[in-house]
Amino acid sequence: MIGAGRMGQAHANVLTRLSGVQVTWVMDVNAQNAERVAAQLGARASTSLEEVLSQPDVQAVLISTPAGTHADTIEAAARAGKAIFSEKPLAKTLEDAVRAVRAVEAAGVPNQVGFQRRYDPAYVSAKARIDAGDLGRLEGFRAVGRDPEPPPTEYLVGAGGLLVDMGGHDLDLARFMVGEVAEVRAIGGAIVKPELAQHGEHDTAVALLRFENGALGTLEVGLRTAYGYDIRTEVLGERGRLHIERDKQPDLSVYDAAGVHHDRPRHFSERFAEAYAAEITAFAEGVQAGRTLTPSVRDALHSLRLALAAQHALVSGETVRVQEFGREWMEQVESA
Amino acid sequence: MIGAGRMGQAHANVLTRLSGVQVTWVMDVNAQNAERVAAQLGARASTSLEEVLSQPDVQAVLISTPAGTHADTIEAAARAGKAIFSEKPLAKTLEDAVRAVRAVEAAGVPNQVGFQRRYDPAYVSAKARIDAGDLGRLEGFRAVGRDPEPPPTEYLVGAGGLLVDMGGHDLDLARFMVGEVAEVRAIGGAIVKPELAQHGEHDTAVALLRFENGALGTLEVGLRTAYGYDIRTEVLGERGRLHIERDKQPDLSVYDAAGVHHDRPRHFSERFAEAYAAEITAFAEGVQAGRTLTPSVRDALHSLRLALAAQHALVSGETVRVQEFGREWMEQVESA
Amino acid sequence: MIGAGRMGQAHANVLTRLSGVQVTWVMDVNAQNAERVAAQLGARASTSLEEVLSQPDVQAVLISTPAGTHADTIEAAARAGKAIFSEKPLAKTLEDAVRAVRAVEAAGVPNQVGFQRRYDPAYVSAKARIDAGDLGRLEGFRAVGRDPEPPPTEYLVGAGGLLVDMGGHDLDLARFMVGEVAEVRAIGGAIVKPELAQHGEHDTAVALLRFENGALGTLEVGLRTAYGYDIRTEVLGERGRLHIERDKQPDLSVYDAAGVHHDRPRHFSERFAEAYAAEITAFAEGVQAGRTLTPSVRDALHSLRLALAAQHALVSGETVRVQEFGREWMEQVESA
Amino acid sequence: MIGAGRMGQAHANVLTRLSGVQVTWVMDVNAQNAERVAAQLGARASTSLEEVLSQPDVQAVLISTPAGTHADTIEAAARAGKAIFSEKPLAKTLEDAVRAVRAVEAAGVPNQVGFQRRYDPAYVSAKARIDAGDLGRLEGFRAVGRDPEPPPTEYLVGAGGLLVDMGGHDLDLARFMVGEVAEVRAIGGAIVKPELAQHGEHDTAVALLRFENGALGTLEVGLRTAYGYDIRTEVLGERGRLHIERDKQPDLSVYDAAGVHHDRPRHFSERFAEAYAAEITAFAEGVQAGRTLTPSVRDALHSLRLALAAQHALVSGETVRVQEFGREWMEQVESA
Incomplete structure (x- = not known):
């Protein structure tokens, strides 16, 4: 460790x-x-x-x-x-x-x-359906990633930017589920913590993604919800749509004079408890069995490149073509 | 009119x-x-x-x-x-x-x-699936019928009993969806309006149904919920289950610090608006077109017999065999 | 008429x-x-x-x-x-x-x-909650508008563009629920009907919205889903989130060996039947009673301006500032 | 061990x-x-x-x-x-x-x-709400307990009867959530495995419960569903209703031409994984800390008495008064 x-x-x-x-x-x-x-x-x-x-x-x-x-x-x-x-x-x-x-x-x-x-049962199942062709051609992607509360400003300044630190997970999923992203645009703001603006940081951002296969996507990232942890991912294809979201705690419904009510997940450790255990188990067992592990560092490098490109789009206001972003570094591994 | x-x-x-x-x-x-x-x-x-x-x-x-x-x-x-x-x-x-x-x-x-x-779109669809054999052999039935608030005591005394006045709809559905009931037991109470007890009336009852085809069922009827109109019907078969319920208003979800919330239907006129219109339309158009109408008075007679048998079971505490209940009257139409 | x-x-x-x-x-x-x-x-x-x-x-x-x-x-x-x-x-x-x-x-x-x-019960209720301050400051907006099947190409060419013809409803809701939009970006494609590309038309588009009050939003519009009519609108505020969607037909759940299944609305006339009746009723009764009607032509003019600005963003690839778009025409009514 | x-x-x-x-x-x-x-x-x-x-x-x-x-x-x-x-x-x-x-x-x-x-988070939360008075007076109870597939006939014959072996959990919950049961009636059948009939055993049963506090309840127990493990419990009170059910796997929705679909839990070990861990943890930590453990053997004795009474009602067709059932044995501990 x-x-x-x-x-x-x-x-x-x-x-x-x-x-x-x-x-x-x-x-x-x-x-x-x-x-x-x-x-x-x-x-x-x-x-x-x-x-x-x-x-x-x-x-x-x-x-x-x-x-x-x-x-x-x-x-x-x-x-x-x-x-x-x-x-x-x-x-x-x-x-x-x-x-x-x-x-x-x-x-x-x-x-x-x-x-x-990538190890959460719902994402695993969604990916298997996509790979099996259940959706036909992939045409759309959408991700929402919202934390209930922002971390301290000291952490945020220097965390590498909202679309890397927080959006990195969603952008990795974009690649995992739909494929490589060709182009990204983004806008953002310091809505929850206005003081972030003076550091050039954001607590809220939205982005547009154009994938290499033609699919179009949106991404929303934020650091505050009143209602808990809000992670949603959807993939749209010509034959259907997969929607991944823990909208509510599934087991207890409370009915009263105001209607029907459900609790919601409040923290990532609650939402992804199984996934954390599964990835570590896959690593330990994979090392022992000599299996190829996933996602590899090379795969993660591409997700990082996408996240940095998106962050650059957010800061600059420009449309960023991912293949051209950081090409000088990427060539070092691509030629390898 | x-x-x-x-x-x-x-x-x-x-x-x-x-x-x-x-x-x-x-x-x-x-x-x-x-x-x-x-x-x-x-x-x-x-x-x-x-x-x-x-x-x-x-x-x-x-x-x-x-x-x-x-x-x-x-x-x-x-x-x-x-x-x-x-x-x-x-x-x-x-x-x-x-x-x-x-x-x-x-x-x-x-x-x-x-x-x-019987004209509500969800019931129509459920019935069609049953008739198409989607459930295979029918094995279970369950109905809940709960009004939000009891009518005045004057109305209830003389309305013919809870399992006729209120439960009559659910018992008609039992016949419509699963088939004839062989045997019924029931218990009840005056929980919401204790003054009903002195009139021999109930505001709450539960019953067991044994169908002629072997299926087993339960029925719950009540005259108060804090949370609105609560009508549920389910049919269980060897290959699946159909569940009919308007659990919540479907279109608006409200998320806040306490979780996620939905409104619920509050009144039968709201829940069954389409069904009322559909039955009258079917009648008017059926009469004009010379089509056989449904449910007929004969069909309704059998539903009434079942409801009266259930009410008798409730009042007497006995197990009532439906075929033997009111046989002297039923023979008049059966021999016809 | x-x-x-x-x-x-x-x-x-x-x-x-x-x-x-x-x-x-x-x-x-x-x-x-x-x-x-x-x-x-x-x-x-x-x-x-x-x-x-x-x-x-x-x-x-x-x-x-x-x-x-x-x-x-x-x-x-x-x-x-x-x-x-x-x-x-x-x-x-x-x-x-x-x-x-x-x-x-x-x-x-x-x-x-x-x-x-604007007359659909769920939107009416959502708007009332927003106006009552239930969400606190408004921070986010998101709309999805997807038709099940594209109209004929002849119709689409000359309908004024995807973000006017189809997205116009969602952009009107953006204004209705959150407020005026300051800035819009969009990308699109001819994914479903590639022949649209030669006419400069799109069947799929995604857009980013920056509102004058600082809120950020996304918009997705498309002309094909395998799974029916897909209209979703959500508003995020500091104290909660409102989500409007008819995700499924609410009344019948079908359980079988593959899990649990629900039908979905397939057409706008099914989803918005009540809303169409309500708007016409409001008009007729409002005229008779001398009430102010809503949305007025002036309100609709602003929605059209936003839709045309979004369409311009889609076609040009530019970031369009709404206040500057069509200013020469808008000044004619603003000075009035 | x-x-x-x-x-x-x-x-x-x-x-x-x-x-x-x-x-x-x-x-x-x-x-x-x-x-x-x-x-x-x-x-x-x-x-x-x-x-x-x-x-x-x-x-x-x-x-x-x-x-x-x-x-x-x-x-x-x-x-x-x-x-x-x-x-x-x-x-x-x-x-x-x-x-x-x-x-x-x-x-x-x-x-x-x-x-x-009793250690499942949803039941824990429901019980806490009941104890806090959220429902007001308790008026109704309903339980469904259905296994996906029956165990071998050899097991069932000699397992003590359906309402003890399978219904025992639901009847324990009846006591845990609403209170002691005064009276029980039941009917059953060998619907799924007709060969059970010759052993006097059942694979399906329904029961009526009258609680000492006046509440009325139903119980359904079965050994086959096509659609997985089906455990539902609800408590109705004058101010609301609590409904506990894992109706579907919460995280993935699949939309296609036939509507929207969800997987369902298929086995008790899947549904109650957290509960099993929680009860063992409570035991181990409770022993170490010298805390009173729950449910105690005395509590379990009362649940067993109720289950045996219900089974007797099922076999005999009689209405069984729980306080009179096995009184000779119960007095040995009650006088203690």
């Missing part, structure tokens, strides 16, 4: 339940943190990435450090020959991400990036 | 929109009532049933008088050779109902009874 | 049920059409707009002619002092629309334009 | 994730079974209940043996001073159940019975 924060611990809880998996080291730059979590897991603690990566009994690393350190950590782990699971995004810049991908591919180590929604 | 009350006027509003139909006479024992409604419809008013039935230009009568007068009115109209639409129930006793059916069948006049739910 | 096509007849059916309303003349350029409909309604037929407008007993006109003739007909009716109900759009160009509005306002006649969704 | 079958292992998987809990012994009459599961859990295996109960380091036992052995096992564990979690039902007869309860209460050991639905 590299990074012993909330996400890392959540993943560790999943790992401890899997047979044949043992968490042997917990590394965190905060020694106390590392020791506390290591004690819980019966593992050794370290503050040194090098120390952990040099252990011959460490077969795989699970990287849950802050986004800015992902690329360097991935690169080091690849050089040490470890199997790698990293939280998204791959990096904050294309340059760093490309470097990480090249290191991973040069080392030939198993690799997976934490786009957990 | 025989009877110019609320229901009669609602039906008249439908009739005036149908081509080839003209409301020519409005009869009501209350002269003012008859005249007011007749004026609105451009018809003549009368307080005499005989006067109206003796008019040669009156082809059909629409009977919306109080339940206790249905049988006599039907009988008179049949003798006068008029096509007959009567509100349910056919009568308050089997004896009266049998008499009315015999008169109608002797006269050979077109006849239809106002079980409007 | 000016125009005796399908829409006009539908309106006439509503009118005949209203007390105090009489359809006295049916005008259509097709004499046969006019005569047939007039005969049904007990009215006189004409092929001459002048003839009808010169009748002193004609108090109001209901204009359901092809879109290109609306402005001229409105202008003539206004000059003749008649109350006016016209189908949308007001005109095909801002110039024509402005002329019609000026004529109506100069004459001071009652006027209403057929944006029927 | 006493009993290493499917249910026992499921519980063990939950236990291994709880801090401070260690599975030290696995007992099963099948030695191979015991050894295999023990090996997985790092525990010792035994085929002797006495051996396990004599271990001083065994603080608590989890009894997942066949129903007929529950009472003896509970009694032995109580005498050995162990905390006890037992699957339901407590026993197959009231006599045995009373003996087990007396042993547990004499020993004063912590005890809990596996009515997992």
Whole structure:
């Protein structure tokens, strides 16, 4: 375990339940943190990435450090020959991400990036239907991603922009479900937290997507809803439509003089609990079985490129052609 | 129009929109009532049933008088050779109902009874699926019929009992959708209006139904909900289940900090508006086209027998075998 | 009645049920059409707009002619002092629309334009909640408008463009529910009917809206779904979200080995039946009672301006500022 | 762990994730079974209940043996001073159940019975609302419990009857949510497996419940649906209604030419996964913290009495008064 924060611990809880998996080291730059979590897991603690990566009994690393350190950590782990699971995004810049991908591919180590929604049962089922041709030709895509409450301004300034930090998941799904995006436009605002405007940041954005296969899409991202966590994805095809949304808690309906009422999911950890467990399980079992992991760092690189292109569209007001965005870096891996 | 009350006027509003139909006479024992409604419809008013039935230009009568007068009115109209639409129930006793059916069948006049739910689009569709064999063998039935608020105690005492007045619709649906009921048990109470107990009446009842084809069913009837009009019907078969319910108003969802909310239907006139219009249209067009009407008085007689049997089960606490209930009267029409 | 096509007849059916309303003349350029409909309604037929407008007993006109003739007909009716109900759009160009509005306002006649969704119970209820402040500050808008099947290519070429002909309803709702739009971007394609591309027309489009109050919105318009008529509108505010959609027929659920299934509305006349009746009733009763009608031709002019601006954005690829679009024409009414 | 079958292992998987809990012994009459599961859990295996109960380091036992052995096992564990979690039902007869309860209460050991639905989030929330008075006076109850497919006939014959084995959960909920039942009637059949009739067993039953507080209820139990696992519970009060049902999988809607479709839960382990984990967690943490556990064996005894009374009503056709049913045995604990 590299990074012993909330996400890392959540993943560790999943790992401890899997047979044949043992968490042997917990590394965190905060020694106390590392020791506390290591004690819980019966593992050794370290503050040194090098120390952990040099252990011959460490077969795989699970990287849950802050986004800015992902690329360097991935690169080091690849050089040490470890199997790698990293939280998204791959990096904050294309340059760093490309470097990480090249290191991973040069080392030939198993690799997976934490786009957990791809492992949510509803998305898995939707993807299978698309791949089976149930929708016929794909013609439309729509995503909504709204958090109930914005994180602190300090976090948002420097998180890489709304369409990377928050919209990155939805844009990864756009690629996963419909295909590559050719062109993106976006507008946004600082509606919830006006102070973000002075930092050039946004808390709300909407975007248009033109896919390479001709499909058209919209994306909405926001950092406030009164009514909980609001993630919706839909794919429209010539033969039907798939709509993924946890609109309400499914089991209890309350009827009274005002009508009928349902609770709603309030947090991503509630909505995607199964998906987080499934992605970690797929990683651990895939490494043991020698299966190809997904999404790979290369796949994640393309999702990052799309997210950065969308963010550039948002900031500049321009229409951004994705193939031309960051081409100098992408060529380094495409020619590889 | 025989009877110019609320229901009669609602039906008249439908009739005036149908081509080839003209409301020519409005009869009501209350002269003012008859005249007011007749004026609105451009018809003549009368307080005499005989006067109206003796008019040669009156082809059909629409009977919306109080339940206790249905049988006599039907009988008179049949003798006068008029096509007959009567509100349910056919009568308050089997004896009266049998008499009315015999008169109608002797006269050979077109006849239809106002079980409007059979004309509701959802019930029509469900029935068609059952008839097409979509459910395979029928194995279960369940009905809920709950009014939002009880009528005045004066009305309830003398309305013929909860399982006739209110449950009659649900029991008609049991026959319509699953088939004849062999046996019924029921328990009840005066939960909402305890004063009903001293009159031997109930405001809440539950019943068990064993159908002749082996299917088992439950029935719940009540006169209060805080949350509006609650009509549910389901049919279970070996290959599936049909569930009919207007659980909520379908078009507007309201999301707020407490979750997601929907309005609900509050009154039968709201839930069954289409059905009322459809049954009257079917009657008027059927009479003009010479089509067989449904449900007939004979069909309604069987529904009344079932409702009276259920009411007897409720009052007596006994298990009532429907075929044996009122056999002396039923034989008069069965041998016919 | 000016125009005796399908829409006009539908309106006439509503009118005949209203007390105090009489359809006295049916005008259509097709004499046969006019005569047939007039005969049904007990009215006189004409092929001459002048003839009808010169009748002193004609108090109001209901204009359901092809879109290109609306402005001229409105202008003539206004000059003749008649109350006016016209189908949308007001005109095909801002110039024509402005002329019609000026004529109506100069004459001071009652006027209403057929944006029927504003009269749909769900939209009425949503609007009331917004006006009551239930959502707090408005922050987002989203509309989907998808027809099940595209009309013939001949119709589409010359209908004024997808975002006017089809998107006009959704853009009117944007104004009705959230407020004026400041800026619009759009992209589109000829996905369903590739032959439209050679005419510069689209069958699919997506757009971004920035409202004057800072809210951000998306719009999706299309001319094909496999699954029926798909109209969705949502408004997001700081305190909640309103979502308007007839996702499924509400009353019948079908359960089988494959899960649970519901029918869906398939056509606009099915989804908005109540709204069409309500708008005509509001017009007829409003004229009789001397009430201010809504939406007025001036209101509809602003909706048309927005739709034309969006269409211009779609065709040009530019970001269009609505206040600057067609300013030369709009100034003629704004200074008025 | 006493009993290493499917249910026992499921519980063990939950236990291994709880801090401070260690599975030290696995007992099963099948030695191979015991050894295999023990090996997985790092525990010792035994085929002797006495051996396990004599271990001083065994603080608590989890009894997942066949129903007929529950009472003896509970009694032995109580005498050995162990905390006890037992699957339901407590026993197959009231006599045995009373003996087990007396042993547990004499020993004063912590005890809990596996009515997992009481720990399902929707039921927990419903119960809290009832206890908070949200429904006002309780007036109605309704339960449906239908399995997708019947178990083998060998199992059913000797499982204690449909209303004990299958209906026991629903009848426990009746008590949990509304209160004690005064009177029960039931009818049933062998509809799905006609061969059950010769054994006096049923695969389908419906029942009427009259509660001591006056509320009326229905119960439906069955062993086949084409459409998956169908558990519904509702409580009606003067101020509203609570409805608990997983009608469909909540996250994916599939739209096509036939309408809109959803998957449904197919198995109890899918529907109640959270509840099973929650009850075991509550037991383990409750024992450690010295909290009172629920439902206790005494509570479960009352649920068993009700289920046996209902089964007697089903078999005999009589109306059974619950307070008079098995009074000779119940008095042994009531006087205690």
